Amino acid sequence: MINKRMTIEEIVTKHPNLIETFESKGFKGLNNKAILKQVGRLPLETVLTNKKMNVDAFIALLNESFAKDQVTDVTLMEKEKKENAINISGLLPCPVRLPLLEILNEHKNIDNINYELKAAAEGLDWIKEEVMNAKTEDDLADVFISAGFDLFFEEDLMKKFKNQNVFKDYTGLDDYNTDFENKDISLKDPSGDYSMLAVVPAVFLVNKKELGDRPAPKTWKDLLDPMYEKSISLPVSDFDLFNAILIHLYKYYGEEAVEKLGKGLVESMHPAEMVKSDKRKTKKKPAITIMPYFFTRMALPGGVMEPVWPEDGAIISPIFMLTKKDKKEQVESIAKLFASKEVGEIFAHKGLFPCVNKEVDNRIEGKTFKWIGWDYINNNNIGEILRNCMELFEKGMN
Incomplete structure (x- = not known):
């Protein structure tokens, strides 16, 4: 994972495919060894600050550029399936996926957790198939995390299980961040089924x-x-x-x-x-x-x-989380982790995905949002509308 203390020379030597990303942002001649040595010795944070570029956003873009090909310990751990464990399934936005996986791997009950949290760029098809083939709630993962109106509100996908009262919000967030408080925005699910973590x-x-x-x-x-x-x-x-x-x-x-x-x-x-x-x-x-x-x-x-x-x-695409109602003892700590200030700051600061946790400074300077609202979702066939x-x-x- 690339960090702000690495030099440009160190980064492009390890990941030459990132030269194109640097060049698209005004860094020219990095294929030339002489130029690379000249500009590549300073820490990336220093270079970006001098160019008045957003450090966190640029580093997240670099990480996103090679996230699909990168093999890390946390990715390998996803493949180790444990019996009688809590199963987490879903997608995480590319700019924040790796730091969120690192935090998850520090969870006190990680030895009793299986997870498959792929990069959002890989798409939802594999999750949709999993949900569509599920005959009962026992066939579902215990925790789902992803964006996606169709996955969560299609009649033959998550909505059929919502209607069976399978899910419950265990985040413990009674009030959402004031950045979302205006006459047109109410992000918190009034039925208490869906948890919202952040928005894109x-x-x-x-x-x-x-x-x-x-x-x-x-x-x-x-x-x-x-x-x-x-x-x-x-x-x-x-x-x-x-x-x-x-x-x-x-x-x-x-x-x-x-x-x-x-x-x-x-x-x-x-x-x-x-x-x-x-x-x-x-x-x-x-x-x-x-x-x-x-x-x-x-x-x-x-x-x-x-x-x-x-x-x-x-316009926002919410990042939702679903937790099984009858697994409160096992999933509540996971729900609170993903709804925490620590994770919220990763969403908001590394991914620029404003977070609902009211303790997080989203750094959006009073900007407003457009949200269709829960009444519209609950009173319409979302899948039919999307088609x-x-x-x-x-x-x-x-």
Whole structure:
């Protein structure tokens, strides 16, 4: 795992594939040994501070770039299945996965815990299959952690077990962080079934050069203007966030809004690619990209890429946790660990995923959020809405 005390020379020597990541952020010539020795001897923290770049965000991006290929002790431990142990299953956002696994491995009952917590980039299909094949609650893991509207609210996935009163929130968080307190936001599940740990905010990154004479969008409704057709890049492969964007636009602006978003699509990219889209050698570059807030912090100050936090609030994809109601004695300490201030600060500071724990300073300076709300979730068939949204989006693309 890369840390701020390592030098650039040390990092790229061990992980030469990261040279491209450095270059996309303005570090040139690292393939040249003479240049590498000249700029590579200082600690990474010092170099980034001198360039006025966010240290934690940049290091998290480096770690995310090779997380899939990295083999660590904590990853190996995931494969050691123990009998009669508590099972944890799910996905963790790439920028925070390794530090969270390290904390989990320090848990007092780790010898009685099995876990399979994959990088979010690997997708939810394997969990969906596990849940879909589960005939009773005994076939489910005891703790689930992930983002994803479809996984948690589809009638044939987690919702069928929610309706059977299988889950209970054991985090002990009675009040959520005041960053989420306004007339439109109430993140805490009123039924006490779902636990929420943090949120992934979706914001805009504007390429001022590609935007030309057009004004930068300030709200989600602005994005639907015909002037932005074939000008928007979306995280289509990031299903959790993409679904969150679709369902929010559907709720607030109707079917036409989802179709218009499809008309705006110029291409789909991973957020790490979006940040450096101004350097791509394609004929058509996106003028606006929608991405997790974390990746906007990678944009170089003074460059053509400018982050915009929507005035009507960043659409959020919540990071949920489900714990089995009848396993309170075994799972309560795990629930409290993931809802703790220590873990919350990892979410908020390393991943820039604002945390619900009220003791955590999310460092978001009063920014607002957009959330569809529990009433909408509980009174609608979310799976059916998402399928309809996808059809509308694809119709707009064609």
